[in-house]
Amino acid sequence: xxxxxxxxxxxxxxxxxxxxxxxxxxxxxxxxxxxxxxxxxxxxxxxxxxxxxxxxxxxxxxxxxxxx
Numbered sequence: 001x002x003x004x005x006x007x008x009x010x011x012x013x014x015x016x017x018x019x020x021x022x023x024x025x026x027x028x029x030x031x032x033x034x035x036x037x038x039x040x041x042x043x044x045x046x047x048x049x050x051x052x053x054x055x056x057x058x059x060x061x062x063x064x065x066x067x068x
Contacts, residue, residue, distance in 0.1 A: 010055075014049075017052070020046030024042030
């Protein structure tokens with residue numbers, strides 16, 4: 001049995017990141033901005049989580065190519 005935990009975690013991070021980025025991009029901007037810096041935290045963390053999830057999924061794909 002070849003279980004690679006990076007696949008479900010990468011998928012979870014990617015989907016959650018996309019949802020969070022969509023909320024940050026389409027949501028109420030006045031409510032979502034950080035008071036101190038004026039940053040949209042939901043959008044920034046959504047993009048960061050999506051990138052992390054895609055990196056994990058890419059590592060899974062590279063590992064599968066090496067095994068074949």
